Amino acid sequence: MNASTPPGRTRTALVTGANRGIGLETCRLLAEAGLDVVLAARDPDRGRAAAADLARAGHRVRAEQLDVADPASVRACADRLAADGVAVDVLVNNAGVYPTMPFFSVDESTLDESLQINLLGAFRTCQAFVPDMVRRGYGRVVNVSSGGGALTDNIPSPAAYGIAKAALNALTLVVSAAVPPSVKVNAVCPGWVSTDMGGPGAPLTPEQGADTVAWLALLPDTGPTGTFFRNRRPIPW
Numbered sequence: 530m531n532a533s534t535p536p537g538r539t540r541t542a543l544v545t546g547a548n549r550g551i552g553l554e555t556c557r558l559l560a561e562a563g564l565d566v567v568l569a570a571r572d573p574d575r576g577r578a579a580a581a582d583l584a585r586a587g588h589r590v591r592a593e594q595l596d597v598a599d600p601a602s603v604r605a606c607a608d609r610l611a612a613d614g615v616a617v618d619v620l621v622n623n624a625g626v627y628p629t630m631p632f633f634s635v636d637e638s639t640l641d642e643s644l645q646i647n648l649l650g651a652f653r654t655c656q657a658f659v660p661d662m663v664r665r666g667y668g669r670v671v672n673v674s675s676g677g678g679a680l681t682d683n684i685p686s687p688a689a690y691g692i693a694k695a696a697l698n699a700l701t702l703v704v705s706a707a708v709p710p711s712v713k714v715n716a717v718c719p720g721w722v723s724t725d726m727g728g729p730g731a732p733l734t735p736e737q738g739a740d741t742v743a744w745l746a747l748l749p750d751t752g753p754t755g756t757f758f759r760n761r762r763p764i765p766w
């Protein structure tokens with residue numbers, strides 16, 4: 530339980546794209562920190578299997594179907610949780626895809642898919658879950674972005690990915706400015722992580738990649754907001 534938890538209620542974290550990779554490790558770290566976890570995945574079978582693994586390790590975890598590219602799926606997930614009295618205190622927007630084509634090879638449907646998942650997914654979940662955080666006077670939003678979308682580094686990632694992550698960084702600032710200081714909204718670059726996306730040659734384990742994600746999810750009330758992090762340190766947008 531973190532310092533801000535009111536007596537009698539455990540905080541609940543929802544992590545998107547959580548059936549594997551950094552999302553799954555974030556679920557594990559937050560569960561180990563004592564939070565209830567909603568493991569959200571677009572494929573319900575994969576989500577249930579991942580949640581069952583965590584539950585076998587003694588964690589309190591619930592699987593939810595959530596395709597961030599589908600507004601109806603986001604709404605339905607929020608409605609199911611509300612109907613069950615589950616308040617989301619921590620939202621980790623982790624779901625992502627990594628199209629690799631350079632600008633002159635990328636087609637519009639690939640850019641559209643990247644924006645739907647890497648940007649609009651977080652837009653939808655923020656609209657679904659952040660208003661209740663504001664009402665309850667506590668919230669943590671962590672947008673899993675990438676240094677590949679950093680404007681100050683000329684957006685070094687492939688076009689459709691870099692554009693979407695740069696826009697996710699913009700969304701981070703916009704949402705952080707729209708909420709009171711009791712709700713912290715930050716972005717994080719996890720580093721180059723050995724997952725399906727990062728590939729086997731990446732130097733960081735999923736647990737190392739999830740470290741700053743979980744740290745931001747557990748920020749104290751005095752913690753930062755509207756900031757971009759890597760390795761628990763601020764980095765330029």
Ligand code: NAP
Nearest residue numbers: 546550551571596597598624625675721722724725726727
């Ligand atoms: P990963 O292993 O490929 O996992 C991506 C996750 O996102 C999967 O669970 C996938 O679900 C899910 N996802 C994709 N589209 C979705 C949708 N429409 N709705 C819900 N979930 C969806 O990648 P990762 O490395 O863990 O990446 C996690 C985050 O870190 C991403 O945002 C990524 O951009 C960011 N990141 C990663 C690295 C790296 O080196 N790995 C570096 C910088 C940033 P399925 O299993 O159903 O496909």
